[in-house]
Amino acid sequence: MTRTARTAVVFSSKYYRHNTGRGHPESARRLGAIIKELGRGLISKSRNWQFVEPERASSEKIQLVHDSDYIRFVRNVCKSGGGLLDSGDTVASSESFDVAVYAVGGALKAVDLIMERQFENAFALVRPPGHHAGKFSAAGFCIFNNVAVAAQHLLKNFGLNRVLILDIDAHHGNGTQEIFYGTDKVLYISLHEDPRSFPGTGFVDEVGEGEGLGFNVNVPLPFGANDQIYFKAFNEIAIPVIRQYKPQFMLVSAGLDGHYTDPVANLSLSAYCYAKVYEEIVKLAYA
Template sequence: MVRNVAETAVVYSDEYLRHDTGRGHPERAERLRAIMQGLRENGFFEREFCSLVKPDMAALEDLELVHELDYIRLVERYCRSGGGVLDLGDTVVSKESFEVARYAVGGCLKAVKLVCEGKFRNAFAFVRPPGHHAGAFYARGFCIFNNVAIAATHLVRNQGLRRVLIIDIDAHHGNGTQDIFYDSAEVLYAGLHQDPTGFPGTGFIDEVGEGEGEGYTVNIPFPFRVNDTLYLEAFDQIISPIAEQYKPEFVLVSAGFDMHYTDPVASLSLSTLGYETIFSKILNIASRSCNGKVVAVLEGGYSLSFLGKMASAAIAKMCNAPYSVEDEVQKVSERTLKKTKAVVSRVKRVQSRFWNLK
């Protein structure tokens, strides 16, 4: 087996910039420009810590791993005829979006295949459009096809894995991903997100999966303005022990960077330092259970001034490169502190039915 010098594959293509959501839309091409500029400025490619890998376009069969053919055809027709708003909400598509969305799926599949084949230890797919709000037959929340869910289904169906862990660290609940795997034990969905009452309306504590999937959905709905310290405590008390017991054969990360305190869309107060530690913890989970096999997939994140820093912090941890994070942990109110403690103890109580949690 040929091993690359670099340990980490960064999957990216300028194709992703062609998905045009129109003026003023937060999910815009500049997000990826900011991320790639950050990674280049920090020298990850020059010093061979990472290799840049181009995606292939996903085939129709790949999309059908998760999505219904009627829905795929609808997206195709809608884009070909010029685009518009796909979901009667905020998921805007342009003429190019069907193709670009297939490159996004293809990028995630490429990342997963490279790691499965042992060509890289881990990978990060920096794709647009994002995916975790999209369901089998619906678009939602800027998402068209569910990139991470297709990658997970590929691992189960085509690679024969029986335990895939998806850790969703976007500020918003991954309703689409949860929906797709709600009755499956082969994919454990763990979502940490802000209070989902307003959007997307799912992701509450008592949503734990059903049938064979009961106990394989974990939701931690944080109160608004939670900070690094509180988030990481919850991660240690709930996510790490569950992952330890589940023993995933592969870890996928729905990596949203919208938990940052400067994010214009979401309402949490994490910092770049928080992201750095979250990635350390996720890598630690993967190294204990599956030889470090992690693929992160970009979801949201709209703070153009911090996206490059957050992505660099994540990549530095993934490829073990030196990188010093400059940011500050935010203070938290007494009220948020109390509410968070209450949420964490309720999640522990509910999940104790399925997992050993202290």
């Protein structure tokens, strides 16, 4: 592929086929709204990004993170027509397994495009999301942990040993934490709302174990935290830790549910806050 843009937006219309049912907060409309915004206004006139189709992730790639019995369980639920994958509200439809495999493939494609120097950076516009999914289980609308598979791919296939996962979703990424809790090869930093809310993890004393001790950094924020509080936590905790770690690759779990209008979370962030945070992330990546 000849590089004609700086940023790859990895996306497939297949992601619309993960049907979570009427009224579910994690629906295809979420991606549709983003695609609509990408196609209008100033960004539509920019030559700095282009769409890239993902590929299907292999079973071997997914098993870098997930247990084979769990993968088989998800496949069987979907083959039977769909249903709940956990005791909560992680819904699968008949096509959800295939879509989830392509979601993992989207994260892998984004990583590969950067490592092969075809693009400087990438945005994996995928669903279902992933950061609540653990090695053996689904949770919080998440089936496979896309970002975790991408991180393991970087470690195993590109020989990296310092990968950062920065999680800015309003909820703690319990699945990602669980997967990397015992390694120093992945630094996991999460800024999230009070951990007494879902999923009940993400307290400051959850700092990793064994070789991973000190490489799991949780930054819980009070309910209703605004831009000022978020900036203070990001600038005074996350940025210094990232600079000290000197990551070879930065992955971002880019949940936007901390926005003050989002009904599923309890933060009070503005669109301006997200713009400034991403501005800082880009600076860190190119420092």
